[in-house]
Structure formats: C-alpha cells, structure tokens
Amino acid sequence: MDSFYKYHVFFCLNQRDPGAERPSCGLRCDAEKMLDHTKKRVKKLGLAGPGNVRINKAGxxxxxEQGPxxxxxxxxxxxxxxxxxxxxxxVESHLKDGKVVERxxxxxPNRPV
Incomplete structure (x- = not known):
C-alpha cells in the first residue's frame, strides 16, 4: 500500500517553562518559526501536497536533549x-533528492547507543 505522502515531516514544538529540568524545542530554537520557514520552502520548490511532502506540528x-x-x-x-x-x-537533500543529511x-549510523 502506498503512503498518502512520500514524506511526512513532524517538528517538535513542545514548550516547557524556562527553568524546566529538560530543554524544549519550542523555546530553545523558535521551532514554530523554523516550521513555517520549512513549509514555505517546500511549497516554493513544488514539493507540498498529497503524494509528496507534508509538514506537521508535533508535541x-x-x-x-538532542533537539530541536x-x-x-x-x-x-x-x-x-x-x-x-x-x-x-x-529539504533540498532529503525531501527533494532523497539523500539523508548525515551531519x-x-x-x-554506527553511533554507539
């Protein structure tokens, strides 16, 4: 069965209080702004929509500790x-060309867990 989207991308937008024990993607890097930037880029390249790419918010x-x-x-x-x-x-490498951005x-791969 084919997936509705070729790529379904989820951005963590979780926000914890500044003094929380764990960091949060939403506060640390302005994740909402980064999600909006990515959505615009995907649309500009003609990659958005069914059968291709969907960008979504996530909790x-x-x-x-490894985020955003x-x-x-x-x-x-x-x-x-x-x-x-x-x-x-x-967007360019993975979503457009299908190549993982290793860095x-x-x-x-091969990183000890």
Missing amino acids: CLDRC AVVIYPEGTWYTYFDEADLDEI LLIDP
Whole structure:
C-alpha cells in the first residue's frame, strides 16, 4: 500500500517553562518559526501536497536533549538543526533528492547507543 505522502515531516514544538529540568524545542530554537520557514520552502520548490511532502506540528517527540527535533516518515529519520540553512539542506537533500543529511542526524549510523 502506498503512503498518502512520500514524506511526512513532524517538528517538535513542545514548550516547557524556562527553568524546566529538560530543554524544549519550542523555546530553545523558535521551532514554530523554523516550521513555517520549512513549509514555505517546500511549497516554493513544488514539493507540498498529497503524494509528496507534508509538514506537521508535533508535541514532545522525547528527543529533548538532542533537539530541536524533526522526524521524517516513513523512514523514521531523526534530524536536529541549528538554523534555517540546515532546514533548507534537509529539504533540498532529503525531501527533494532523497539523500539523508548525515551531519544533522540525531541517530547517525554506527553511533554507539
């Protein structure tokens, strides 16, 4: 069975209080702004929509210490990012060309767990 989307991307937008025990993607990197940037980039490249790419908000993805976190399904590829340029690279490389951006992986291959 084919998936409705080729890639379904979830951005953690969880926000904890500034003094919380664990960090939060929403506060640490302005994740909502980064999600909006990525949605615009995907649309500009003509990648948005059924059969292609969907960008969605998510609550806590439980990768707080490694975030900000983004996960792309159906593969379950986990990324972190530092700025809009990193997200542009994920869009261009992974979502457009199907190539994983190794340097931004949360769980790179061969990394001890």
